[in-house]
Amino acid sequence: MPDTLNVLILGGTDEARRLAAALAGRAGTRVVSSLAGRVRDPKLPVGEVREGGFGGPGGLAAWLAEHGVHVVVDATHPFAARMTASAVEAADRTGLPLLILRRPGWREAPGDDxxxxxxxxxxxxxxxxxxxxxxxxxxxxxxxxxxxxxxxxxxxxxxxxxxxxxxxxxxxxxxxxxxxxxxxxxxxxxxxxxxxxxxxxxxxxxxxxxxxxxxxxxxxxxxRRPPPPEGVASVESVEAALAWLESAAGPGSV
Known part of the structure; x- marks a missing residue:
């Protein structure tokens, strides 16, 4: 693995912000958070931020190559199916590892209708x-x-x-x-x-x-939320995402 691990977080969620905060300042890790730009005054994560779309999977793949990204974490909203599909295709084109970070859905309890x-x-x-x-x-x-x-x-x-x-x-x-x-x-x-x-x-x-x-x-x-893409690594918590990044990058890299 390279001396500096470049991570792109496709964000906009609380989990994305917490993951960026956990990675920010860690030696050997550079994090860029990407926001779609659909909210006028978004909550910004810690660290580097880019706003706006990529122009589809081709544009995202080109951006990943141009900026030397090593791993992508899709921590977008559970209903951002188009962005997730673009991430899957871009990761496939570039051969980069992709992790989907999705918080679990809600569950009914007694008294719910x-x-x-x-x-x-x-x-x-x-x-x-x-x-x-x-x-x-x-x-x-x-x-x-x-x-x-x-x-x-x-x-x-x-x-x-x-x-x-x-x-x-x-x-x-x-x-x-x-x-x-x-x-x-x-x-x-x-x-x-x-x-x-x-x-x-x-x-x-x-x-x-x-x-x-x-x-x-x-x-x-x-x-109901869209079904997750098949064959892509997925976790439900920031802690699990950090563990996955540690495994993907090698011990001590994250």
């Missing part, structure tokens, strides 16, 4: 049978999918303002987690929420809404 669906479109089809007042926490880019539901009222939470194609009856709440159970309970009661819609993002930063929905007895529509 969860309705699993395969897509946002399926969630939209199900909503009229569950309630009129909807708390939508699937991100601003998902709002066009629900734009045709004139019978529903939506409270949509987002980091940035959505685009023009949105549901007719919509209130936007600009906010960023983590959230508390008490805060989510107060919010749902204030807006008389009847059903919660979310994605199976996993993690602890946004689980409070699930606890609140359970306490209020509300149905929760959950979009």
């Amino acid at each position: 969860w309705r699993w669906v395969p897509s946002l479109e399926a969630a939209a089809e199900l909503l009229p049978s569950l309630g009129e007042r909807v708390f939508l926490t699937t991100g601003r880019r998902s709002l066009p999918v629900f734009a045709g539901l004139d019978g529903q009222w939506f409270l949509a939470r987002s980091v940035d303002m959505p685009g023009p194609l949105v549901p007719r009856r919509l209130e936007v709440l600009l906010s960023r987690g983590p959230f508390t159970v008490d805060g989510e309970l107060a919010l749902m009661r204030e807006h008389r929420v009847e059903v919660l819609v979310t994605k199976d993002s996993g993690g602890e930063m946004t689980t409070a809404k699930l606890f609140a929905a359970r306490e209020l007895g509300l149905p929760v529509v959950i979009v």
Whole structure:
């Protein structure tokens, strides 16, 4: 292995930031975190950061070669399927090792009323049978999918303002987690929420809404995450990612 191990982290998640922080400053390791640039004011990780897309798998492969990257960690959002597919193809083209870091998904507990669906479109089809007042926490880019539901009222939470194609009856709440159970309970009661819609993002930063929905007895529509790519190393924690990097780079390199 080289004297300096160059690691590219495809980031944007809390796990990506924690991994970058764990690697930053370690002798013999250089880390660059890449952010998609879709959030106006993102939380920046420690160390070097690049923002913006690569132009598909070909552009990513060229960037990896140009910058002498030795290993890639895909720590993007569990629903960033396109970026993961690009990472897999770019790693295949360049022959570089690739690790996928994905936090585990959520699991139902006694008292939950969860309705699993395969897509946002399926969630939209199900909503009229569950309630009129909807708390939508699937991100601003998902709002066009629900734009045709004139019978529903939506409270949509987002980091940035959505685009023009949105549901007719919509209130936007600009906010960023983590959230508390008490805060989510107060919010749902204030807006008389009847059903919660979310994605199976996993993690602890946004689980409070699930606890609140359970306490209020509300149905929760959950979009299943895309399946992971086959034949690619995958871990569920930062600690496991560090161990994998240590193994891939050789003892003492990470």
